[in-house]
Amino acid sequence: GNSVTQxxxxxxxxxxxxxxxxxxxxxxxxxxxxxxxQYPGEGLQLLLKATKADDKGSNKGFEATYRKxxxxxxxxxxxxxxxxxxxxxxxxxxxxxxxxIFGSGTRLLVRP
Amino acid sequence: xxxxxxxxxxxIKTRGQQVTLSCSPISGHRSVSWYQQTPGQGLQFLFxxxxxxxxxxxNFPGRFSGRxxxxxxxxxNVSTLELGDSALYLCASSLETVTGGAYExxxxxxxxxxxT
Numbered sequence: 001g002n003s004v005t006q007x008x009x010x011x012x013x014x015x016x017x018x019x020x021x022x023x024x025x026x027x028x029x030x031x032x033x034x035x036x037x038q039y040p041g042e043g044l045q046l047l048l049k050a051t052k053a054d055d056k057g058s059n060k061g062f063e064a065t066y067r068k069x070x071x072x073x074x075x076x077x078x079x080x081x082x083x084x085x086x087x088x089x090x091x092x093x094x095x096x097x098x099x100x101i102f103g104s105g106t107r108l109l110v111r112p
Numbered sequence: 113x114x115x116x117x118x119x120x121x122x123x124i125k126t127r128g129q130q131v132t133l134s135c136s137p138i139s140g141h142r143s144v145s146w147y148q149q150t151p152g153q154g155l156q157f158l159f160x161x162x163x164x165x166x167x168x169x170x171n172f173p174g175r176f177s178g179r180x181x182x183x184x185x186x187x188x189n190v191s192t193l194e195l196g197d198s199a200l201y202l203c204a205s206s207l208e209t210v211t212g213g214a215y216e217x218x219x220x221x222x223x224x225x226x227x228t
Binding site for chain 2: 034036042043044045046049089097098099100101102103104105
């Protein structure tokens with residue numbers, strides 16, 4: 001079946017460091033891919049998305065490129081801030097389905 | 113536009129009881145999905161409604177049910193609560209159409225259910 005695999009956390013970085021959170025997927029067909037972020041005590045917020053191969057989603061300094069050849073959608077940010085500390089979820093969705101399939105989430109902790 | 117709202121935000125119930133959670137989608141959104149979030153299982157899809165019809169259902173027992181009203185508001189019900197039902201229940205709305213399409217889902221803050 002379709003699935004998403006994320007790197008284990010927590011990821012601990014110093015402020016202004018470069019961030020990469022790995023995400024790979026398995027899908028029969030060509031899914032749309034999403035990154036969501038969850039701050040403590042809150043629901044999920046859509047961070048960015050990409051709907052086809054080679055698309056790059058970007059928002060608030062975060063970027064991710066849809067790589068069909070490696071079935072990946074890694075999240076990157078050039079300079080993280082303390083306020084980026086949260087849990088990040090990679091997700092996929094097939095056009096024929098109405099559900100998001102999530103990875104297990106990666107906790108990011110940014111130290112001042 | 114107001115976001116997705118969920119009520120109540122917190123709930124404590126006893127094993128064997130039933131519970132109803134409510135979700136109001138973003139204005140204009142006709143699709144509402146429900147997810148369960150637990151530390152052990154992560155985020156799992158429960159079901160999705162569009163125009164009062166359930167279009168997709170996840171792998172949950174029949175104790176979990178839902179419905180959608182003509183104004184797109186949705187409720188989910190869990191009967192005969194078990195300790196393992198303790199979770200954050202998230203509702204999401206989307207600009208889905210009859211034919212689907214990968215529209216992004218916008219989530220509410222969730223209802224934290226604790227079963228004792």
